Amino acid sequence: MVVRVRQEWAEWGGRGAAEKENYPEREALRLRWALLAAAATALLLAAAAALARRLPDPLSRANGSEHRFIAEIAHEHLVNLTSIGPRVAGSYENEVLAVGVVVAAVKRIAATASPHNRVEFDVHTASGAFPLAFIDGMSHLYRDVQSVVVRVRGAGARPARSALLLNCHYDTVPDSPGASDDAAGCAVVLETLRALAAAPRALRHDVLALLNGAEENVLQASHAFVTRHRWARAARAFVNIEACGSGGREVLFQAGPGEPWLVEVYAAAAPHPFASSLAQELFQSGLIPADTDFRIFRDFGNLSGVDLAWSSNGYVYHTRLDTADRIPAAALQRTGDNVLALAHGLLGGEWLELAAERGASQPVFFDVMGLWVVSARAPAALAAAALTAALVLARLLLSARDAQRELSLDARAWRRAVWRAGAGAAAGAGAGACAAALAAGALHAAGARLAFYARPALLAPLYALPALAAAWGAGAALWARRRGAARLLRGAWAARAAGDALAALQAAALAAGAAAGLRSAFLPLLWALPGAAAALAAGALRAGARARLLAAAAAAALPAAQTGYLALASLDMFVPIMGRAGTSPLPPDVLMALTVAALAMTAFCWVQPLVIAARRPARLIYWMAAVSGATALLVAAGVPGAPYSAERPQRVMVFHTRRTVHARLAPPRHELLYWIPELDANTPRSLAGLVEGAAEARAGSAEECARFPYCGAPYYLPVLSLVARGHWLPAAAPPAPAAGLVAALHTSAHNATVQMLHVNVTGPHHIVMIVAPAAGARLGAPLGGPGGGGAGGAAGGWAGGATPQRGPLWRDAAGALRDTYFFAMHDARKPGPWVLQLPIEHTFTEAPAEWAALSLAGHSLSTRGPALERLLAALPAWTAPTGWSVDLHLYSV
Known part of the structure; x- marks a missing residue:
C-alpha cells in the first residue's frame, strides 16, 4: 500500500x-x-x-439643476443632523432638536417647490404594541414615539391616490452621531423630496416620506406610522434607506415580497446599480444579525418595496466614529441618483396603479459589476436553467x-x-x-x-x-x-x-438551487452556461486543443x-x-x-x-x-500587530448595574457590578491590564444561568443566541443616576386554566422585562397596553389580541425547559407607569412552586455616573466603548 x-x-x-x-x-x-x-x-x-470603488462626481448648487439630486444640499442636511450628536429615542436631542432640524428642512423644501406641486408635513406621535420576530424574538410596547411625515402631491390632485413611500430614521444608538445610520439616509430622502417637489409638472402619484424617530428602538416608529397614520393607507410601495457601514455604494439587498416590477423598474432606471438576490438570501438567512423597517412595512403594512443600505467600512457602524466626514459627497450623490431615478420610474408610470401582486415570486436579479442589472422572473429563470442543463x-x-x-x-x-x-x-x-x-x-x-x-x-x-x-x-x-x-x-x-x-x-x-427555490442559483448558471456554449462552439468549428483551452478561458x-x-x-x-x-x-x-x-x-x-x-x-x-x-x-508570533486600530476598533459595552435579587422569604440582596457582554472572540482578554479586574472577570456561572432567565444579566435586546456570555466586574460605586426602577408584582386566580400576573412598573424611558412562566405554561395575550391602564389603556392596548413573541427556551435549576418572553417598553416623553396583566395559561392540577421568574431592567441610555465615565475613558484609542446605567431586579412569583 x-x-x-x-x-x-x-x-x-x-x-x-x-x-x-x-x-x-x-x-x-x-x-x-x-x-x-x-x-x-x-x-x-x-x-x-x-469597479466597486467607483463613485460619481458629486453635484453642487453651481453645477447642478434644481431637478437633479445635489449632493451639496444633502451633505448640509447630514451635517445639521449629526451636529446634534447622538439622538437616542426618548432623549431631548432626538425628540426636540432632531425633529426641529427635520421640520426646518421640510419647510425649506416647501418654499422651493414648483407651483405644480405642494408639500405638507405632520409631526406624528403614536403609541402601540406588537410582537416582533427580531433575532430571539421580542414584544414591543411604546408610547408617544415621534416621526416627521411628509407628503408631496400634485396641485389639485384628487384625495385618494396611490403613493410611493420613502423611509429613513434620524434616531441613533447611544454614543454614536449616526451619520451613516441613518442621518445620511434622511439627507438623501430630503434632497430627493426637494428635487421631486421642484419638478416642472404635477406628480402623477403622491410621494410620502417617513423620517422616523424610533428605528433603533427596534422598528417602533415605522410600526406607529404604518398602523396609525392617516396617510399610510395610500402607500403602494416603499423604498427604505439603511446602513450597516459608512459611505461607498448602497446595495439593493431586499425586494418584495410581491410586486416583481419593483426590481424591473430599478434595473431600468438606476444609473449606478448594485443589487443581488444573493444578498437578499444571505440577509434573510439570519447570518447578518440585523433587521430593518422593511419587515414592518411587509408584515404590518402589507406593502412591498426595496431595501437599500451602505455596507462599506462597517467598522464605524454604531460607534462614535460614524461621523459626517466619513461619508463622501460622492456616496450621497450615487445613492441620491439611484433613489431619484427609481422614484421617477415608479411615479411616472402605471406601476403604482396596478393590481397588487402580493403572492408573485420575486425575480432573480443581480448587477453585472455595477454596469447593468440582469432581472428574470421565475419562468425566464427556469428556462435559462433548463437551457444550461441541456x-x-x-x-x-x-x-x-x-x-x-x-x-x-x-x-x-x-x-x-x-x-x-x-x-x-x-x-x-x-x-x-x-x-x-x-x-x-x-x-x-x-x-x-x-x-x-x-x-x-x-x-x-x-x-x-x-x-x-x-x-x-x-x-x-x-x-x-x-x-x-x-x-x-x-x-x-x-x-x-x-x-x-x-x-x-x-x-x-444549479438544479439543486432551482429545486430549493434559491435565487442565488444564478451563480452556478453563470459558470455553466458560457462554458458549455464555448465548448460546443469549439466542437462545431473543430478547434484544436489550444483553441479549446483559449475558448474555455474566455468563457x-x-x-x-x-x-x-x-x-x-x-x-x-x-x-x-x-x-x-x-x-x-x-x-x-x-x-x-x-x-x-x-x-x-x-x-x-x-x-x-x-x-x-x-x-x-x-x-x-x-x-x-x-x-x-x-x-x-x-x-x-504577533508580527502584524494587534487586530484592532483606531479606525477599526474593538467594540466594548459596559453596563453599570445595580442588581437586586428578590427572594420570597428573605430580604433583597443588592450587588454593584459592571457587565461586559462578549461581543467578540477577544472579550475580555484584550482588556486585561487596561481595566481593573478585567483579568479576573467572571462569566455568568452555570448556577446563575439556571437560577435566572438570560443568566441574570441586563440584556437590552433579545440576543441571547448571538451573545450567550457576558463577564462581570465588581463595581465600587452604584450607577448614578440610578435607573430608578420600581415594580409591583402579584398573581391571582383568573379561571381554572389561567393565572393572572399583574405587573405595575415605573422607571426610565427604556425598560426590559423578561418573563419565564413555569414549565408547561405559556403567556397569553396581555391585557392593558401603552396607555397604561385597563383593558386597552389610552392607546388601544395590545396589538389585535396577538400572543407575545416567544424567545429561547430556558433550562432552570430543576432541569425543566421553560419558555421565555422578552418585552421592551419605551416612553419617548416623560416616563409613566406600565400596567399589564399577563395571563399564564396552563393545564396544571396542582400549583407549581413558582408561577414565573422575571427579570426587570431599567436602562438609562443617556446617563453615566463618574465611575463608569472613568472606566470608559481609561480604554485605549483602539476601542469603541459605550455603556449606561442599569437598575436590574430579579424576581420569582
Whole structure:
C-alpha cells in the first residue's frame, strides 16, 4: 500500500506514469498555464474591486439643476443632523432638536417647490404594541414615539391616490452621531423630496416620506406610522434607506415580497446599480444579525418595496466614529441618483396603479459589476436553467464522441474519467474547506484571534491559499489514481475531462438551487452556461486543443470576474461583522475561513482543470502551502500587530448595574457590578491590564444561568443566541443616576386554566422585562397596553389580541425547559407607569412552586455616573466603548 501511494504521488508530480506508459512528458501542459490562469483571475478580482470603488462626481448648487439630486444640499442636511450628536429615542436631542432640524428642512423644501406641486408635513406621535420576530424574538410596547411625515402631491390632485413611500430614521444608538445610520439616509430622502417637489409638472402619484424617530428602538416608529397614520393607507410601495457601514455604494439587498416590477423598474432606471438576490438570501438567512423597517412595512403594512443600505467600512457602524466626514459627497450623490431615478420610474408610470401582486415570486436579479442589472422572473429563470442543463449535457456527449473518435476511448471509459475528475473536484472542495478551517482553528487556539479584522489582506494568505492548495492538490492526487483506458488522458484531454466534470457539478448545483427555490442559483448558471456554449462552439468549428483551452478561458472570464465582484462585496460586509459576532458556536476566525475558502474556490474553480493537466503541479501546491504557513507563523508570533486600530476598533459595552435579587422569604440582596457582554472572540482578554479586574472577570456561572432567565444579566435586546456570555466586574460605586426602577408584582386566580400576573412598573424611558412562566405554561395575550391602564389603556392596548413573541427556551435549576418572553417598553416623553396583566395559561392540577421568574431592567441610555465615565475613558484609542446605567431586579412569583 505504501509503495502504491508513493507511486501515485510521483505520478501526481509528473513522473512515473509518463515513463511507465512510455508517453512523452511533453504531452502534459506546462505548469505556467495554470499560473497564468491564476494570475489572470487575480487581475480580474482587482478589476472588480476597482469597479466597486467607483463613485460619481458629486453635484453642487453651481453645477447642478434644481431637478437633479445635489449632493451639496444633502451633505448640509447630514451635517445639521449629526451636529446634534447622538439622538437616542426618548432623549431631548432626538425628540426636540432632531425633529426641529427635520421640520426646518421640510419647510425649506416647501418654499422651493414648483407651483405644480405642494408639500405638507405632520409631526406624528403614536403609541402601540406588537410582537416582533427580531433575532430571539421580542414584544414591543411604546408610547408617544415621534416621526416627521411628509407628503408631496400634485396641485389639485384628487384625495385618494396611490403613493410611493420613502423611509429613513434620524434616531441613533447611544454614543454614536449616526451619520451613516441613518442621518445620511434622511439627507438623501430630503434632497430627493426637494428635487421631486421642484419638478416642472404635477406628480402623477403622491410621494410620502417617513423620517422616523424610533428605528433603533427596534422598528417602533415605522410600526406607529404604518398602523396609525392617516396617510399610510395610500402607500403602494416603499423604498427604505439603511446602513450597516459608512459611505461607498448602497446595495439593493431586499425586494418584495410581491410586486416583481419593483426590481424591473430599478434595473431600468438606476444609473449606478448594485443589487443581488444573493444578498437578499444571505440577509434573510439570519447570518447578518440585523433587521430593518422593511419587515414592518411587509408584515404590518402589507406593502412591498426595496431595501437599500451602505455596507462599506462597517467598522464605524454604531460607534462614535460614524461621523459626517466619513461619508463622501460622492456616496450621497450615487445613492441620491439611484433613489431619484427609481422614484421617477415608479411615479411616472402605471406601476403604482396596478393590481397588487402580493403572492408573485420575486425575480432573480443581480448587477453585472455595477454596469447593468440582469432581472428574470421565475419562468425566464427556469428556462435559462433548463437551457444550461441541456447545453452541459450536449457538452458531455460531444466530449465522449470526440474521445472515441480521436483517442479510440469508448464512452464508458470517458465517463469514468469525468467521474474521477468530478469526484476529485468535490473532494477538493471539502479538503479546501477543511484546510482553511484548520488554519483558522490553529490560529484561534494560539491566541491570534481576529488577526484579519484590521488587516483584511491577510485573508488571502491565511485562508484562500490553503483552501486552493488543498482543493487543487486533492483533485490532482485523485486524478492520478485513474485506472484502465482513462490513464491515456494527458495534457489538454485531461483538462477537458476535468472541465466537463466541473460543468456537470455546476449544472447539479444549479438544479439543486432551482429545486430549493434559491435565487442565488444564478451563480452556478453563470459558470455553466458560457462554458458549455464555448465548448460546443469549439466542437462545431473543430478547434484544436489550444483553441479549446483559449475558448474555455474566455468563457470563464465573466463568471470569474462576477464571482470575484460578489466575493469582494461580501467580504467588505462580513469582515467588520466578525468583530461584533458575539459568541457564535464556531469561532469567528473559522466562520471567516470557511467563507473565504468557498469564495476563493468558486472564483478560481476554472484553474483546477489546468492544474490537473499540468506537469509537476506539486510545485505550485508546495509554494502556496509554504506562503500560507509562513504567514500563519508570523501572525501567531504577533508580527502584524494587534487586530484592532483606531479606525477599526474593538467594540466594548459596559453596563453599570445595580442588581437586586428578590427572594420570597428573605430580604433583597443588592450587588454593584459592571457587565461586559462578549461581543467578540477577544472579550475580555484584550482588556486585561487596561481595566481593573478585567483579568479576573467572571462569566455568568452555570448556577446563575439556571437560577435566572438570560443568566441574570441586563440584556437590552433579545440576543441571547448571538451573545450567550457576558463577564462581570465588581463595581465600587452604584450607577448614578440610578435607573430608578420600581415594580409591583402579584398573581391571582383568573379561571381554572389561567393565572393572572399583574405587573405595575415605573422607571426610565427604556425598560426590559423578561418573563419565564413555569414549565408547561405559556403567556397569553396581555391585557392593558401603552396607555397604561385597563383593558386597552389610552392607546388601544395590545396589538389585535396577538400572543407575545416567544424567545429561547430556558433550562432552570430543576432541569425543566421553560419558555421565555422578552418585552421592551419605551416612553419617548416623560416616563409613566406600565400596567399589564399577563395571563399564564396552563393545564396544571396542582400549583407549581413558582408561577414565573422575571427579570426587570431599567436602562438609562443617556446617563453615566463618574465611575463608569472613568472606566470608559481609561480604554485605549483602539476601542469603541459605550455603556449606561442599569437598575436590574430579579424576581420569582
